Amino acid sequence: MTAQTAEQRDLTAIIGLEVHVQLETATKIFCGCSTDAEADEEPNTRTCPVCLGLPGALPVLNEGAVEAAVKVGKALDSEIPEETRFHRKNYYYPDLPKNFQITQYDAPICDGGELEISVDGERRTVRIERAHLEEDPGSLTHAGGSIDTAEYTLVNYNRAGTPLMEIVTAPDFRGADEARAFLAKLEEVLEYLGVFDATRDGSLRVDANLSIVDAEEVDAEGGVSEDVLEEANRTEVKNISSHKGAEKALAYEETRQKNAIQRGREVEQETRHWDEARGITVSMRSKEAEKDYRYFREADLPPLRVSDWKDKIDIPELPEARRERFREEFGLGAETASKLTSTKQVADFYERVATEFDPGLAATWVADNLLGELHYRDMEITDVEDRLDEFAHLIELVDEDEITVKNAEEIVLRRMLDEELAPEEIVEAEGLGKTGEDVVATSVEEAIEENPDAVEDYDAGEEGALNFLVGQVMQKTEGSADPGTVNELLREELAE
Numbered sequence: 208m209t210a211q212t213a214e215q216r217d218l219t220a221i222i223g224l225e226v227h228v229q230l231e232t233a234t235k236i237f238c239g240c241s242t243d244a245e246a247d248e249e250p251n252t253r254t255c256p257v258c259l260g261l262p263g264a265l266p267v268l269n270e271g272a273v274e275a276a277v278k279v280g281k282a283l284d285s286e287i288p289e290e291t292r293f294h295r296k297n298y299y300y301p302d303l304p305k306n307f308q309i310t311q312y313d314a315p316i317c318d319g320g321e322l323e324i325s326v327d328g329e330r331r332t333v334r335i336e337r338a339h340l341e342e343d344p345g346s347l348t349h350a351g352g353s354i355d356t357a358e359y360t361l362v363n364y365n366r367a368g369t370p371l372m373e374i375v376t377a378p379d380f381r382g383a384d385e386a387r388a389f390l391a392k393l394e395e396v397l398e399y400l401g402v403f404d405a406t407r408d409g410s411l412r413v414d415a416n417l418s419i420v421d422a423e424e425v426d427a428e429g430g431v432s433e434d435v436l437e438e439a440n441r442t443e444v445k446n447i448s449s450h451k452g453a454e455k456a457l458a459y460e461e462t463r464q465k466n467a468i469q470r471g472r473e474v475e476q477e478t479r480h481w482d483e484a485r486g487i488t489v490s491m492r493s494k495e496a497e498k499d500y501r502y503f504r505e506a507d508l509p510p511l512r513v514s515d516w517k518d519k520i521d522i523p524e525l526p527e528a529r530r531e532r533f534r535e536e537f538g539l540g541a542e543t544a545s546k547l548t549s550t551k552q553v554a555d556f557y558e559r560v561a562t563e564f565d566p567g568l569a570a571t572w573v574a575d576n577l578l579g580e581l582h583y584r585d586m587e588i589t590d591v592e593d594r595l596d597e598f599a600h601l602i603e604l605v606d607e608d609e610i611t612v613k614n615a616e617e618i619v620l621r622r623m624l625d626e627e628l629a630p631e632e633i634v635e636a637e638g639l640g641k642t643g644e645d646v647v648a649t650s651v652e653e654a655i656e657e658n659p660d661a662v663e664d665y666d667a668g669e670e671g672a673l674n675f676l677v678g679q680v681m682q683k684t685e686g687s688a689d690p691g692t693v694n695e696l697l698r699e700e701l702a703e
């Protein structure tokens with residue numbers, strides 16, 4: 208770079224992601240140890256000779272992990288091959304007692320694919336290069352928190368052997384916001400498939416490749432040629448553990464590299480570590496090349512025929528499709544439909560109440576009232592999973608006009624959440640049930656509204672029409688009202 212190029216160049220970031228997600232299975236990928244991590248569990252208690260990598264222990268593939276992987280492949284429109292194989296990726300690290308990780312190399316379970324995202328209202332298709340199965344290593348705790356200054360490090364193999372899926376995208380992101388949108392969408396799809404739990408600590412980990420090219424190298428579709436990519440120096444950012452973290456880390460790295468280039472400096476090809484606490488990336492080590500891992504076939508696991516699995520395994524309707532269907536079927540606006548499909552549990556609950564009661568009323572109750580009050584309490588619908596019948600009953604009470612909307616919203620729903628009471632208990636205790644008077648008054652209004660002919664006749668001086676309306680009200684109140692009062696109320700209403 209010479210001094211005269213110091214004028215601002217128009218630069219663009221090219222980003223690709225490698226996402227590791229933990230698959231939700233009852234047991235680990237190659238042994239029968241539980242994957243259910245208790246919050247306060249003792250280290251090294253969910254282990255056995257297989258996940259501890261003891262000599263002679265043999266792995267047995269978990270069918271549930273393969274099923275979950277096929278579901279992911281179907282949702283991402285991947286090719287599921289005839290046959291898939293496992294490899295050993297060799298490296299020495301204390302969290303990996305075998306000194307190799309069982310992973311997949313040249314025959315991954317999912318080949319290719321795509322996922323559509325939307326950023327600022329614009330839709331983009333992100334290409335998936337591959338997605339494969341592998342085992343999670345154990346976890347390390349550095350005494351004092353930092354690897355540089357720790358006196359010693361503790362290792363815990365409870366996580367070792369948790370099934371992971373590594374999903375690799377093409378370098379299709381042009382900014383941190385797009386990467387974040389992709390991760391959010393991916394999480395949503397995985398949760399819909401029932402193979403992933405976003406609330407689990409460390410359930411999603413991201414490594415990102417980022418390089419900077421001249422904006423003019425990017426074609427109209429946002430593509431960049433292999434040559435340009437080859438030439439640009441790429442950094443890999445590791446240790447990103449959430450989609451919010453990914454956006455921050457990538458925005459930081461994009462700015463750092465652009466600044467360096469604008470100042471005429473060379474960007475180093477290296478691996479950098481995202482320091483979440485400090486909000487910066489730091490240089491880690493030069494990246495291993497693929498050959499350093501000495502991949503070879505895992506002889507303890509035979510090749511797996513998966514060709515007929517994909518027809519046997521069904522996946523549920525995905526969020527995008529469900530959103531569209533809700534809009535059409537229940538007449539919802541885009542924003543409401545989006546809220547009501549934010550998780551499969553919310554969508555399932557809404558669909559249930561929308562088919563039982565008025566869909567519009569149900570939408571307001573689920574999207575605004577229930578989700579709003581849950582959000583306010585920092586809760587999710589999964590926290591009240593076993594009480595959904597009670598919430599459906601509350602919506603029924605409103606739908607059938609047995610309590611007022613205001614009371615339902617401001618008293619019953621809130622007490623239901625704060626005190627874990629059933630709606631009828633609260634209605635009873637607070638005396639919120641509509642009184643006899645309310646019922647008669649509503650019935651009078653309805654009778655007038657529903658019988659315009661009788662009203663016209665009455666206005667024209669026909670007293671008989673009033674008797675007809677009294678009869679209608681008596682019918683609505685199932686005979687519980689006093690005919691004299693009804694007569695009076697009708698005259699008052701009709702005089703207005």
Ligand code: ZN
Nearest residue numbers: 238240255258
């Ligand atoms: Zn085990």
Ligand code: MN
Nearest residue numbers: 227310341373
């Ligand atoms: Mn991996």
